Each structure stands twice: as C-alpha cells, then as structure tokens.
Amino acid sequence: MRIHWHRRDLRVADNRGLAGDNIEAGEGPVLPAFVFDPAVLAHAGPPRVAALLEAVSELRDAYRERGSDLVVARGDPQTVLPTLADEFGAERVTWNRDYTRLGRKRDAAVREALDDAGVERAAVHDAVLHEPGTIRTNDGDPYQVFTYFWKKWRDREKSPAVDAPAPAALADVEDDTPVPTLADLSVDEPAASLPTVTSTAARERLADFCAEDIYRYEDRRDYPADGCTSRLSQHLAYGTIGIREVYEATEEAYARSDSDAERESVREFQSQLAWREFYTQVLWFNPSVVTENFKTYENPIEWRSDPEGLQAWKDGETGYPIVDAGMRQLEAEAYMHNRVRMIVASFLTKDLLIDWRKGYDWFRKRLVDHDTANDNGGWQWAASTGTDAQPYFRIFNPMTQGDRYDPDAEYIREYVPELDGVPADAIHSWHELDPGTREMHAPDYPAPIVDHAERREAALAMFEAARGED
DNA sequence: AGTTTTTTAGG
C-alpha cells in the first residue's frame, strides 16, 4: 500500500502524485491522507484556513464516493506520516512537490523521518506545467526576465492531464475522524465572504471562463468592474484543479477561436499561467525572496516607518479612491482584482514608502488565493526589489490608474459606499478638489493622506540613495 | 504590467 499525502493538491483528477505518474509508485492500493499541520496553519489567516477546510471536505467526499476515504490527521507531518504508514502497513509515501522555503524545510524533515522509519517515499512535480530548472537561458541559467521565459514556456510541449485513479486503485478504508472545524483549530470565522473552493466549483469556473471571457481577456482584464478575469487563483492555490486540465481547456478555447484577436486573447491568458511558473522558478532558485529583496542595491533601501499610514492603507482610508476600493474589496472578499493589487502595492511602497514586506504579510493573511511565488513576485515587482527592478517605471499614479481602468468609478463605488452618488470626474480628481468641494460630495470620505507628486519624488530619491548615487 | 516632459502635427 502507498499513502498519497495531499497538501496543496486537493483533488483526485489530474493529480500526478496521486496517479503515481513518472515515479515508482509501488504495488497495491493508494491511501489518501491529509495532515493539518499547526506550523502551516499559523502562517495562514482565517480566509485561507476556511477555504482549506472546505476543499478538504469535498476531497473526502470524492474519495468516499469512490468507496475509499481521506484519512485526516493533525500534527507535525514528520511524526504523523511515519505513524500512519505503520498503522496502515504502507511501505511508501508520495506527495506533490512544494516550492516554498517553508514547504521544502518541512518536506526535508518528513523525508528524513520516513527514511529513519524505513518507509520509501517519492516527491512528484505536479503544480506547474514546466518544473523549475527545465526552462533556462541558453547559458543554462534560470530566467530572471519574463519575456524570454515566456517564449520558451509557450513553445514547449506540455504533458497531458492525468485521470483520477479508478476506485479499485484506492484503499478500502473508512476514517471517521472528522475534518476539524475552525473552532477546533482556534481560527476565527473569516469576516470576508469567500468564494467556493472545491473541485466542482473550479471546473465550472474553468468551463465558464473558457466559453466566453477568455476571448475578452486581453482587452478587458485590467478593468476591475468588468470581472472578466478567470477567478481561478484560489483553485490553483489549493490545487482544487490541476494545471494540465486548465491548460488543456485554454487550448480547446484556442482551437475554437475564429479570429486572431481571440487567439491572442487566449495566449494572453496563458502568459498569466506562465507568470505563475516564472515566479515559481524564481522562488525555487532563490528561496530567501520570501523575506529578502531579490535585487541587491548598493545601500539598504530606507523604507519609512509610518504606522498610521500603514493602518490607513489596511483600512482603505487613504483618500485615494482606487486604492481604498481595492483594500476594502480585500477585506470584504479576501480577494482583490489583479490590476488593483498592483495599484495598492505601488501606493504602499512608492507613496507611503513602506517596506513591501508589510504589504506582503497583510496579503498573506487576508487573501484567500495567497500563493507564495505569485504574491512575493508581485510585491517585489511593485517595490522595484524583484526581477526586472525598475524604480522609474514602477511608480503608479493612483489617480491616472483609477481614471484609466475604472473610468465610470463603478468598481470604486461598489466598495467605497461613501462615494456613492459622487460623479466619476470628482472621484478621479479627488486629490485636487478643495476641502469644501470634497465635503460637499462625500463628507465621510477622507482627503488624500499624502501628496502623490511629492511622494513620487521622495521615492525616486530613496532609490537614488539606495543605488549609491548622489 | 508607467508617468512626465518635450516635441511635433494639425486646426
């Protein structure tokens, strides 16, 4: 018997480790298991733990429908897994590889514990189409620039989705250990209304997206009021859908297109999948990026300490409407539109001049779809500390961005009720209205807490100093 | 995956 240890691959279909793809999977049935690891849970906020519980419950249902069960345990995996192997007489444990620093440390400890217990084990690449290290520059180095990575990624052959294991391949077991509740795990009920994070929801979403919105994606993905993005991020974060299945659906959409514009739009979406894998390989080769700048400047960057500014940012009370709308969407839905993520990240780092780590930590606790590689890559990009760091090109003007991507202020008004009924042109020129006019339009909405033009200069000076120039 | 300033074109 083999145990498949589920982590961020909470599905039965298109699961390479579960299917025993490309590994010596051994004889006998597969016993699926999930371990609630306090160290991992401590790292997540309520939205992510709630989503995890939902996904694990549905996974268990899927196994029960197949006449098997998901064994649920709690504790440190390095002690739990050898115990489970012993209890069920499993001679082998498999899992899908985790590319984060924390995950790799945990997996190394589990490897050692299983070796000590005389249990065989194998880790499988599953979460990405092209595993870290397989796409390199012609000199053999991992890519640090997306464009060239993308060209190779796009042209390389992809492996197909793998089938769910047949019921006969699964262990005939029953486990009456309940999936823990939030209370069992001492985690608060999330304040946000969360998306459904299950394989069923993921498949529906993928099918819907590929039927229609994928063809508008290129033109409309940056308009947060449009809602034509895939909304697959939480599913990719938990693995409630497999990446090969996602890719195949986009290829089918490509085959159905009847114009170059539609084909380009599908490719544009696929490039977003490639961004995910680009940042995954950046993280794999540079595990310290979770806490350190990817790019080293001559001198340390002199980020400011501004607890009030940070709090206003978190609360969505900065007086910059698009920034506040984004931060309030995060609070309400544990989610934020990607364009707005860039805007609020630029605002924190380039207007408030606050260290990106403060923002990254907030996102990590709040976002239901948090993914270390993506979020860290995004934050370091915005902060000009990541790959392709460009201080001059990465200072967003929050008014211009709002005006350009939410021209009718539809998105802004949805999340900032104080601005309900205020004309779009007043919203987009909020920073230059005189206090009396602001008071007249929206007495409860704050004035801008900083002057963007001034802070833009300060940000440039901060990077000049870091670069060691006068 | 940008913004601001300067230059040029057009009425």
Next chain:
DNA sequence: CTAAAAAAC
C-alpha cells in the same frame, strides 16, 4: 492653441 507622438526619466 490642443492633441497626439516621442523622448526622457
């Protein structure tokens, strides 16, 4: 004079 394009940062 405005608006679009190009250049600079």
